[in-house]
Amino acid sequence: MRHHFTARAFLGGFVRQVLVIAATLVVLFPIYFLVVSAFKTQSDYITNLWGLPHSLHLDNFNIALAGGKFFRRFANSTILAVGSVALSSFLACLAAYAFARMKFRGKRFLFNLILSLMVIPPVVMIVPMFVTMVRWQLVNTYQGTILIYTGLLMPFSIYLMTNFFQTIPHEIIEAARMDGCSTLGVFWRIMLPLSGPALVTLVVVNALWVWNELLIALVFLQKDDLKTLMVGISALRSRNYTNIPATMAGLVIATIPIVVVYMFGQRYFIRGMTSGAVK
Amino acid sequence: MRTKKIEPFLFLAPALFVLLVVFGVPIYRLFVLSFQRQSQGKQIFVGLSNYKLIFMDNVFIQAIQHNGTLIICVPIMVVAALLLSILLFERIRGWQFYRTTLFLPYLLPITVVGLVFSYIFQFSGVLNGILNAIGLKFLALDWLGSTHLALPTLMFVIIWKEMGFGVILFLARLMSVDEELYDAAKIDGANWLQLHLNITLPQLSTVIEFFTVISIITMLSWVFNYVYVMTNGGPGNATIVTELYIYLMAFQYNNINLAAAVSVLLLLVTGIFIFLELYLRDRAEVGEALG
Numbered sequence: 001m002r003h004h005f006t007a008r009a010f011l012g013g014f015v016r017q018v019l020v021i022a023a024t025l026v027v028l029f030p031i032y033f034l035v036v037s038a039f040k041t042q043s044d045y046i047t048n049l050w051g052l053p054h055s056l057h058l059d060n061f062n063i064a065l066a067g068g069k070f071f072r073r074f075a076n077s078t079i080l081a082v083g084s085v086a087l088s089s090f091l092a093c094l095a096a097y098a099f100a101r102m103k104f105r106g107k108r109f110l111f112n113l114i115l116s117l118m119v120i121p122p123v124v125m126i127v128p129m130f131v132t133m134v135r136w137q138l139v140n141t142y143q144g145t146i147l148i149y150t151g152l153l154m155p156f157s158i159y160l161m162t163n164f165f166q167t168i169p170h171e172i173i174e175a176a177r178m179d180g181c182s183t184l185g186v187f188w189r190i191m192l193p194l195s196g197p198a199l200v201t202l203v204v205v206n207a208l209w210v211w212n213e214l215l216i217a218l219v220f221l222q223k224d225d226l227k228t229l230m231v232g233i234s235a236l237r238s239r240n241y242t243n244i245p246a247t248m249a250g251l252v253i254a255t256i257p258i259v260v261v262y263m264f265g266q267r268y269f270i271r272g273m274t275s276g277a278v279k
Numbered sequence: 280m281r282t283k284k285i286e287p288f289l290f291l292a293p294a295l296f297v298l299l300v301v302f303g304v305p306i307y308r309l310f311v312l313s314f315q316r317q318s319q320g321k322q323i324f325v326g327l328s329n330y331k332l333i334f335m336d337n338v339f340i341q342a343i344q345h346n347g348t349l350i351i352c353v354p355i356m357v358v359a360a361l362l363l364s365i366l367l368f369e370r371i372r373g374w375q376f377y378r379t380t381l382f383l384p385y386l387l388p389i390t391v392v393g394l395v396f397s398y399i400f401q402f403s404g405v406l407n408g409i410l411n412a413i414g415l416k417f418l419a420l421d422w423l424g425s426t427h428l429a430l431p432t433l434m435f436v437i438i439w440k441e442m443g444f445g446v447i448l449f450l451a452r453l454m455s456v457d458e459e460l461y462d463a464a465k466i467d468g469a470n471w472l473q474l475h476l477n478i479t480l481p482q483l484s485t486v487i488e489f490f491t492v493i494s495i496i497t498m499l500s501w502v503f504n505y506v507y508v509m510t511n512g513g514p515g516n517a518t519i520v521t522e523l524y525i526y527l528m529a530f531q532y533n534n535i536n537l538a539a540a541v542s543v544l545l546l547l548v549t550g551i552f553i554f555l556e557l558y559l560r561d562r563a564e565v566g567e568a569l570g
Contacts, residue, residue, distance in 0.1 A: 012471070013371075016366050016369070016371055017371060017372070019362070019363075019366060020363065020366050020367070020371055020377050023359075023363055023377075023381065024377055024380050024381065026439070027380055027381055027383060027384055027439070027443075028380060028383075030392070030395050030396060030399060030439070031383065031387075033395065033398075033399060033405060034391075034395045037398075049404070049405040049408040049409075050405050050408065050409060091293045091294045091297060092294060094290045094291070094293060094294065095290060095291050095293075095294035095295070097290055098287040098288075098290035098291045099291075102286065102287040102290070103287075104284075104287040104288070107287075110291075112557065114298065115557060115560075116553050116554070116557055117298065117302050119493070119496050119549070119552075119553050119556055120302065120546070120549065120553065121496075121500035121501055121522070121545070121549060123500065123503055123522045123525055123526065123542070123545070124306075124309065124500070124525075124542045124545055124546045124549070125301070125302065125305040125306065125309065125542075126525070126526070126529065126542075127309065127312065127525070127529050127535050127538045127539050127542055128304070128305035128306070128307075128308035128309045128312060128539070129301070129305045130529070130535075131308065131312070131535065132304065132305065132308070147297070147300065147301070148301055150297055150301075151297045151298055151300060151301025151302060152301060154294055154297060154298055154301075155298075158294065183286060187290075208386070211388070212388035212389065212390070214389070214390055214503070214504045214507065214508075215503055215504070215507075215522075215526070218507075219526075219530065230388055230390040233388075233390050233391065233394060234390050234393075234394075234507060234508050236394065237394055237397055237508065237509075244398055247394070248395075248398075251391045251394060251395065254388070254391060255387060255388070255391055258386060258387065258388070262386055266379075270382070270447060
């Protein structure tokens with residue numbers, strides 16, 4: 001009886017391990033394929049599709065970076081990410097402060113309304129936005145795209161920061177008030193300095209979102225020297241570009257910032273993703 | 280006294296202004312455009328005729344059918360994420376490594392993922408190379424190039440990318456379940472299946488509902504990147520989806536009014552799920568489950 005039981009437990013443990021390992025292999029294989037292909041010569045890639053490269057061929061990275069186009073797109077993506085994350089974080093903090101710490105009529109309704117905007121797909125607004133941006137002459141400008149990104153990031157940012165501000169004890173604010181701090185003073189000197197972890201979460205999640213965004217960048221930044229990294233990458237397939245290893249090298253470089261940000265902010269990132277489920 | 284009343288709105292004003300420009304005005308203009316038609320350089324009112332026109336377009340019908348098919352991904356993702364999160368929760372050896380790994384795809388840009396998979400699924404690509412090598416030549420198919428297979432292949436990639444979010448979400452909730460519930464059930468002699476049917480499922484029901492609704496919204500209106508990068512709607516119209524239809528209608532065929540009509544419909548359908556999601560978010564208290 002006892003023997004029977006342990007054998008079953010062993011088998012159960014084995015089956016579980018196999019299931020998880022299988023899922024992990026499916027997840028890792030494309031990533032493995034991406035990285036090894038980036039280091040192969042073209043002939044090595046064709047004859048040796050899934051093995052390790054015969055020698056580390058670094059030339060692909062030179063080809064991917066050649067002509068400076070890659071740097072240009074890298075810089076464009078960075079400008080958009082920095083601009084829209086900075087602007088949206090600042091505006092969202094101001095609004096979140098009002099939601100978390102002030103009384104006014106219609107607060108609950110307004111907050112829910114903003115929350116509901118979080119899952120509205122941008123594709124729905126793209127036609128009227130384009131018409132407006134053309135009229136305002138903001139198509140093919142950083143400013144126009146940063147404005148759109150800022151708006152799209154706002155609902156999640158307000159939601160996250162409001163939740164965080166609500167956890168800051170009333171007593172601290174009251175004490176600052178007693179010392180003669182104005183509302184703006186409380187915001188600058190108490191709320192923001194105490195919000196470090198929440199702000200890191202916000203910046204990490206939002207920066208990755210902007211970095212990975214494709215549709216808006218595709219529509220609103222069509223001029224070649226304004227194109228973002230993701231738009232440049234998406235064009236590689238349709239151009240019948242046959243140097244796959246060089247393409248893979250480009251993809252690796254485009255992914256490195258994400259891996260770095262993730263490694264620094266993994267805790268914050270998972271917390272942010274699961275609390276707001278931003279898309 | 281007066282300043283006290285307007286103070287909240289001074290803090291809210293900049294954010295509200297941006298939201299109005301990016302959401303408010305476009306959504307209003309969207310409805311207006313959907314009832315209009317371009318005529319001699321002017322927009323004239325045409326009632327519901329744009330809506331009638333799009334339902335006569337076969338490509339549009341195909342697009343919504345494909346979005347409907349994509350919803351099949353949702354139950355697959357829920358069940359698989361549930362199973363994996365339970366296995367990790369039971370502290371399978373190396374569970375922390377598996378947790379990080381399974382979440383990895385969710386992080387990568389869809390553009391990069393899509394391109395890598397389109398090379399993997401090429402007819403002369405690595406998947407068919409492996410299938411040939413292990414003697415399964417009959418399974419080496421044109422995954423993205425055939426009209427029957429392109430959509431299921433796309434679905435696989437979507438599941439590959441989006442499932443990790445479910446695993447993390449479920450696992451986070453499981454971690455906060457009172458362990459005593461499990462201990463008590465084990466003393467009563469419950470087996471593995473009973474344990475999870477009677478305890479895990481009821482405890483997770485709110486996050487499962489939340490993940491289900493979020494995923495349905497994804498399948499209806501957040502798959503543009505996958506399709507654009509991997510198939511661009513092809514072969515033929517085998518993988519056209521509503522978002523791509525809007526994009527092509529507006530920027531390739533320059534018919535912003537038809538594109539607006541489709542957008543309105545997509546907004547309304549998504550809207551139903553958005554309200555469901557809001558309601559469930561309140562109930563699931565996703566943020567608090569994570570502490």
